[in-house]
Amino acid sequence: MxxxxxxxxxxxxxxxxxxVAVAASLGTLFGLPIGVFLATSRKGELFAAPAAxxxxxxxxxxxxxxxxxxxxxxxxxxxxxxxxTSIGSGAAIVxxxxxxxxxxxxxxxxxxxEVDAGLIETASSFxxxxxxxxxxxxxxEALPGxxxxxxxxxxxLLGYSAMVGAVGGGGLGDLGIRYGYQRFMPGMxxxxxxxxxxxxxxxxxxxxxxxxxxxxxxxxx
Amino acid sequence: MNVHQSLAASRPAEAFPPIVTDxxxxxxxxxxxxxxxxxxxxxxxxxxTALQDIDFAIPRGAITGVIGRSxxxxxxxxxxINGLEKPTTGRVIVDDSDISALxxxxxxxxxxxIGMIFQHFNLLSSRTAADNIALPLEIAGWPKAEIAAxxxxxxxxxxxANKRNRYPxxxxxxxxxxxxIARALATRPSVxxxxxxxSALDPQTTRSILDVLANINRELGVTIIxxxxxxxxxxxxxxxxxxxxxxxxxxxxxxxxxxxxxxxxITQSFLSxxxxxxxxxxxxxxxxxxxxxxxxxxxxxxVRGDGGDRLVARLSRELAIDAALLSxxxxxxxxxxxxxxxxxxxxxxxxxxxxxxxxSQHRFSAERLGYVA
Numbered sequence: 188m189x190x191x192x193x194x195x196x197x198x199x200x201x202x203x204x205x206x207v208a209v210a211a212s213l214g215t216l217f218g219l220p221i222g223v224f225l226a227t228s229r230k231g232e233l234f235a236a237p238a239a240x241x242x243x244x245x246x247x248x249x250x251x252x253x254x255x256x257x258x259x260x261x262x263x264x265x266x267x268x269x270x271x272t273s274i275g276s277g278a279a280i281v282x283x284x285x286x287x288x289x290x291x292x293x294x295x296x297x298x299x300x301e302v303d304a305g306l307i308e309t310a311s312s313f314x315x316x317x318x319x320x321x322x323x324x325x326x327x328e329a330l331p332g333x334x335x336x337x338x339x340x341x342x343x344l345l346g347y348s349a350m351v352g353a354v355g356g357g358g359l360g361d362l363g364i365r366y367g368y369q370r371f372m373p374g375m376x377x378x379x380x381x382x383x384x385x386x387x388x389x390x391x392x393x394x395x396x397x398x399x400x401x402x403x404x405x406x407x408x
Numbered sequence: 409m410n411v412h413q414s415l416a417a418s419r420p421a422e423a424f425p426p427i428v429t430d431x432x433x434x435x436x437x438x439x440x441x442x443x444x445x446x447x448x449x450x451x452x453x454x455x456x457t458a459l460q461d462i463d464f465a466i467p468r469g470a471i472t473g474v475i476g477r478s479x480x481x482x483x484x485x486x487x488x489i490n491g492l493e494k495p496t497t498g499r500v501i502v503d504d505s506d507i508s509a510l511x512x513x514x515x516x517x518x519x520x521x522i523g524m525i526f527q528h529f530n531l532l533s534s535r536t537a538a539d540n541i542a543l544p545l546e547i548a549g550w551p552k553a554e555i556a557a558x559x560x561x562x563x564x565x566x567x568x569a570n571k572r573n574r575y576p577x578x579x580x581x582x583x584x585x586x587x588x589i590a591r592a593l594a595t596r597p598s599v600x601x602x603x604x605x606x607s608a609l610d611p612q613t614t615r616s617i618l619d620v621l622a623n624i625n626r627e628l629g630v631t632i633i634x635x636x637x638x639x640x641x642x643x644x645x646x647x648x649x650x651x652x653x654x655x656x657x658x659x660x661x662x663x664x665x666x667x668x669x670x671x672x673x674i675t676q677s678f679l680s681x682x683x684x685x686x687x688x689x690x691x692x693x694x695x696x697x698x699x700x701x702x703x704x705x706x707x708x709x710x711v712r713g714d715g716g717d718r719l720v721a722r723l724s725r726e727l728a729i730d731a732a733l734l735s736x737x738x739x740x741x742x743x744x745x746x747x748x749x750x751x752x753x754x755x756x757x758x759x760x761x762x763x764x765x766x767x768s769q770h771r772f773s774a775e776r777l778g779y780v781a
Contacts, residue, residue: 309530312490313544313595314516323546327534403575404533 188374195362196378202276203358204386206351207344209280214287214344215337221247221288222295223321233307233317247289255286255347259354279356283347291340298332299325331402338394342387349383359383436465436501437599437631438489443498445484458484459655462498466648471625471632473642473663475678476652482635485652486603489633490522491515503598520548523592523630527604529584531576537587538563538572544594562590566620582613589620599631600624606641618645639678643667643741651675664744668712683747687777688735691750695778703779704732704752705760710773711738716745719772727762729753755779 221243227233228240253261259282263273270278302325310324326333352360359379367376399405443462449455459481466472476482487493488500491507500508503521510518531540538559545555563569566586576584585605592600602621606614622645625632634646642649642663649666651659651674658672670676687708695706709719716738723731731753738747753763760776767774 303530305526305528305530306532308492309524309526310543310547312492312519312522312524313547314519315547316516319547323543324532328532330534401534403535404577 188378192366192375192378195366196359196375196382199357199359199362199379200382200386203345203348203360206276206279206283206348206356206358207341210283210287210348211337211341211344213280213284214291214340217284217288218291218340219295221292223299223325225292225296226299227317227321227325233320247292250285250289251293255282255350256353258282258286259351259356274355276357279348279351279358282351283344286347287340287344290343291336294336294340295329295333298329298336301332302328331398331404334394334398334401338391338398341390341394345383345386345390349379435468437468437503438466438633439499439501440464440488441499441501443488443495443500445481445488445493446496457655459488459495462657464650464657464660466631466633466650468631469625469629470648471621471634471646473634473636473646473649474652475636475639475642475649477637477674479654480652481655482637482652483603484655486524486601486635489599489601490524491519520544520595521597521599523595523597523600525585525588525592525600525602525605527607529576529581529588529608531584531587531591533576536573536575537568537579537583540576540587541590541594544591548595558594559590562594565593565624566590580613581609582616585609585613585617586620589617589624593624593628593630597630599633602632602634602636604636605634607636607638614641615644621645639667639682643682643739651678664741667741668744668746679746683737683739687750691734691780692777694780696780697778699755699757699779700781703755703781705755705763705779706734706777707751707753707760707763707767708775708777709749709751709767711745711747711749712773713744713746713771715770715772716747716749719749720751723751723753723763723766727759727766729759729763731763750777752780 224234225240225243225247228236228243230237250258259279262282262285266273266278266281269281272278306324306328307320310320315323348356348358349360349363350356352358352362353364355361359382363376363379366372367379440462443459444457445459446455446457462485474482474485484493488495488508489502491502491510495508498508499506502518505518507515507518532543535543541559541562542555545558550558559572560569563572566589568583568586568590571579571583571587576587579587588605589600600621605621606617609617618641621632621634624630632645634641636642646663648661649659649663650657651666651672653672653674659666659670659675666675667679670679687706691706696703699705709716711719715722720731720733723729731751734750734752736747736749738745738749740746751763753759764774764776
């Protein structure tokens with residue numbers, strides 16, 4: 188493979204990582220509070236607001252059940268509004284974030300619901316405010332689950348980021364489509380796939396390691 | 409309604425003067441006034457009345473037991489005292505403030521004067537022992553330096569300073585409960601609620617935890633409320649006891665008084681759990697209804713109060729008969745003897761009659777079970 192092509196791969200990998208990193212960060216920023224709210228707002232819970240919980244649940248489900256490629260196209264006007272364009276890695280961050288947020292919210296909800304209800308009751312009986320319960324009990328206790336959830340989200344985003352390549356989003360997917368498929372370069376296609384596999388593997392291994400590190404429920408040392 | 413008074417009145421007053429403990433209002437740490445709690449119907453399940461007509465006062469500075477089977481209403485009682493739930497009717501007064509009327513930050517402030525320990529410890533797995541103890545102090549907004557000093561004090565109080573940097577997963581049940589106790593005492597509460605705190609521990613660890621609680625009560629003067637289904641816990645520690653059954657207080661008073669003269673079936677069943685009132689199988693299988701020549705009459709004597717330990721000697725000496733002790737179990741509850749003796753005396757009708765009249769003269773309740781060869 189020529190140095191030019193290798194440079195292309197390196198550049199595309201950088202674009203993909205940039206898209207995923209920004210979208211995962213923004214997705215967590217929005218998804219974490221939504222997830223915590225979903226996990227604590229049913230009847231009788233910490234922030235009991237059953238109506239808001241139900242509405243939010245429907246919105247989250249609707250976003251999650253829209254196929255990603257449809258979502259990308261459907262929100263092009265919104266993407267233009269936010270990013271000024273609908274082409275390139277920068278623009279691709281908009282649909283990636285919109286897809287990541289409800290996904291992360293559901294994962295966060297699941298991780299938070301794993302926390303023993305007795306601990307919420309304990310903190311409340313000490314006179315903790317609902318926000319204190321969230322920050323001193325729920326999030327620290329759910330941390331191993333949250334780390335694994337974010338790992339899963341990042342892995343999914345890597346897949347999505349390749350998909351936005353098909354509609355001019357840049358990154359590894361774009362490279363694979365334009366060179367590997369349209370110019371019929373099986374070597375390039377293979378290289379793209381290998382890089383993606385390596386990235387997923389690295390992210391998953393790092394996530395697993397981090398989750399183990401923050402898990403105090405295991406007897407270690 | 410005052411169940412205790414009506415029950416007390418039916419006791420043999422001259423032999424065992426009932427110690428009625430109607431705490432005057434200003435001495436009470438926790439007071440329930442005509443409290444009932446009904447959980448409304450939910451998702452097709454009918455409404456449930458967990459507590460009904462609850463009226464009692466728990467004295468300041470003492471250790472009081474609340475005993476009941478599961479479903480008796482113990483958990484609801486706890487949640488009413490610590491303000492996590494509101495009574496359907498009536499008032500719950502804790503440390504002179506009506507906790508059932510408080511909400512928001514006033515309620516949270518009041519909750520800081522109520523410490524709680526739990527059956528499953530409820531420690532945060534993500535925090536070390538020291539940081540778990542610090543939690544209520546962080547919640548109360550203490551400055552960092554004061555938290556550190558207070559945590560060290562508490563670790564020493566429950567004798568577990570060497571585990572300060574350990575995570576709960578590295579500690580035994582007894583050690584976890586010590587951390588739980590230290591955490592509950594962190595904000596210097598005036599009352600400590602123990603919700604089945606020893607039910608998940610083995611007997612030896614239970615004893616050590618009960619010792620810790622007794623020390624705390626003695627040295628800090630903290631009022632302790634022991635919610636439990638274990639008679640042995642109440643017996644070891646509590647001065648007064650409240651017996652709950654099906655959402656009502658069925659008996660209450662001094663531990664010795666209640667358990668030497670249990671009136672309600674549920675109290676009797678708690679008592680027989682520790683006493684093992686049944687006659688041994690080896691004996692009951694040999695029992696006959698008719699006296700054969702030379703057979704012994706088997707008499708069971710209930711010991712409630714005093715004199716059970718000397719009974720065999722007195723019978724033998726004062727009636728000049730050969731009284732044999734076939735089986736016996738005498739325990740001490742609040743300084744009073746409680747238990748039963750099974751005696752074998754000569755089967756001659758005249759002797760048996762003398763023995764029974766001797767026992768009734770000395771206020772022992774006794775019955776003839778039969779005869780053994």
